[in-house]
Amino acid sequence: MAVPLAAHKSRVMHRSLRETPPKAVGGEGVWLIGEDGHRILDSSGGAAVSCLGHQHPRILAAIAKQASKLAYAHTSFFSSEPAEELAERLVGHEPGGLGYVYFVSGGSEAIEASIKLARQYFIERGEPKRARFIARRQSYHGNTLGALSAGGNAWRREPYAPLLSPSFSHVTPAFAYHEKRDDESEAAFVARLAAELEAEFQRLGPENVAAFIAEPVVGATAGCVPAPEGYFKAVREICNRHGALLILDEVMCGMGRTGTLHAWEQEGISPDIQAVAKGLGGGYQPIGAMLASGNIVGTVRNGSGAFQHGHTYLAHPLACAAALEVQKTIAEEKLLDQVKERGRQLEQRLVERFGNHRHVGDIRGRGLFWGIELVADRGTRQSFDPKLKLHQRIKSAAFAGGLGCYPSGGTADGQRGDHVLLAPPYIATSGDIDMIVERLGVAVDSALKDIG
Ligand code: PLP
Numbered sequence: 001m002a003v004p005l006a007a008h009k010s011r012v013m014h015r016s017l018r019e020t021p022p023k024a025v026g027g028e029g030v031w032l033i034g035e036d037g038h039r040i041l042d043s044s045g046g047a048a049v050s051c052l053g054h055q056h057p058r059i060l061a062a063i064a065k066q067a068s069k070l071a072y073a074h075t076s077f078f079s080s081e082p083a084e085e086l087a088e089r090l091v092g093h094e095p096g097g098l099g100y101v102y103f104v105s106g107g108s109e110a111i112e113a114s115i116k117l118a119r120q121y122f123i124e125r126g127e128p129k130r131a132r133f134i135a136r137r138q139s140y141h142g143n144t145l146g147a148l149s150a151g152g153n154a155w156r157r158e159p160y161a162p163l164l165s166p167s168f169s170h171v172t173p174a175f176a177y178h179e180k181r182d183d184e185s186e187a188a189f190v191a192r193l194a195a196e197l198e199a200e201f202q203r204l205g206p207e208n209v210a211a212f213i214a215e216p217v218v219g220a221t222a223g224c225v226p227a228p229e230g231y232f233k234a235v236r237e238i239c240n241r242h243g244a245l246l247i248l249d250e251v252m253c254g255m256g257r258t259g260t261l262h263a264w265e266q267e268g269i270s271p272d273i274q275a276v277a278k279g280l281g282g283g284y285q286p287i288g289a290m291l292a293s294g295n296i297v298g299t300v301r302n303g304s305g306a307f308q309h310g311h312t313y314l315a316h317p318l319a320c321a322a323a324l325e326v327q328k329t330i331a332e333e334k335l336l337d338q339v340k341e342r343g344r345q346l347e348q349r350l351v352e353r354f355g356n357h358r359h360v361g362d363i364r365g366r367g368l369f370w371g372i373e374l375v376a377d378r379g380t381r382q383s384f385d386p387k388l389k390l391h392q393r394i395k396s397a398a399f400a401g402g403l404g405c406y407p408s409g410g411t412a413d414g415q416r417g418d419h420v421l422l423a424p425p426y427i428a429t430s431g432d433i434d435m436i437v438e439r440l441g442v443a444v445d446s447a448l449k450d451i452g
Pocket residue numbers: 047106107108109111140141142143215219220249250251252253277288
């Protein structure tokens with residue numbers, strides 16, 4: 001039966017099927033412009049996507065140039081100039097041993113490819129029993145069924161539980177604010193998490209485990225949580241000892257967001273397989289990528305000779321051209337220095353504004369990737385009642401005050417409390433950073449006043 005359009009205003013299936021969001025009609029650097037002329041300071045780049053802000057002339061010109069030459073050619077028949085050049089730029093120097101790249105259309109696809117390549121690698125190595133994957137609770141690795149199986153985010157998984165793969169299990173996340181005991185040192189916390197991971201390998205049988213999957217700095221599900229020092233060295237050692245792979249999900253925290261091109265550079269380790277997406281193309285085109293080590297790709301090349309996976313829009317020329325220009329711009333304009341410097345300023349301003357706030361329990365992050373966690377009680381770290389939907393109230397108050405930010409949380413499952421994620425474009429000025437924190441402060445206080 002045809003449903004009258006007026007009932008939902010829009011035929012687009014938006015995230016909310018009850019409300020139609022306002023249209024964005026323009027962008028200008030760190031600003032987004034709504035159809036009513038409302039200007040929104042985009043302090044999270046959407047969901048940590050728009051690393052160069054909006055309508056960057058270099059990227060628009062690169063897309064136009066590529067579109068005028070060739071928009072699409074199927075990868076069964078052709079490679080393309082931008083795909084080859086982008087691959088050379090990303091892995092030509094084999095960072096951390098990652099020598100090959102597989103271009104897809106987004107983060108979930110990059111994770112699916114990572115899981116499948118890990119599995120295929122072990123089959124071709126003659127270890128077909130390795131089919132188990134260990135991830136962490138309270139993690140998000142994407143919404144396709146493989147990626148959702150990897151994720152440990154209970155409310156996202158629940159409706160689809162019968163469809164998810166039982167090959168994934170989950171251990172405690174390296175989330176010090178909630179998981180570290182008060183009487184425990186950071187080193188002891190890391191040792192406890194490592195012991196738990198080791199125990200999980202033993203429970204599954206180490207010879208059955210293909211890989212451990214984790215985000216170096218946890219984004220959406222927790223609000224910019226870096227791991228305690230030594231954690232990634234410990235998990236790398238456990239994976240090595242058991243011959244399993246380490247897959248790092250840098251879909252959100254990668255491509256410069258934390259101040260180094262790859263977040264793992266700050267951990268003193270490197271992965272075997274890595275997924276990237278958001279900051280790769282900065283939102284100018286849908287693109288993600290899986291980076292893989294020469295050893296893994298070489299094993300498959302010398303075995304069956306083909307990665308048994310694929311999508312129609314692999315290595316899309318326009319997407320690769322956009323991402324190539326984004327990456328050239330970041331490098332040529334030395335924007336990672338900017339990420340570090342503005343990141344220090346953002347941290348300082350957040351601490352000044354919220355450090356003594358009675359409902360801000362934690363301020364955490366790295367580079368231009370910061371989160372604040374709202375708590376009902378700082379002493380007990382008790383979250384607000386999820387029914388209050390504090391994060392949504394903050395989002396609405398911020399929007400009304402001209403700030404786009406990325407609040408989340410407040411669900412009754414393992415996702416702890418309400419938090420706000422900030423991921424400003426790398427081009428943000430010092431004035432923009434001050435304005436972000438000022439507007440966020442007003443929004444947080446107004447939302448808290450709302451709930452009494
Ligand atoms: N992995 C992480 C860490 C993410 O934050 C996301 C998206 O937010 C994904 C994977 C999925 O990426 P996409 O939404 O592009 O499929």
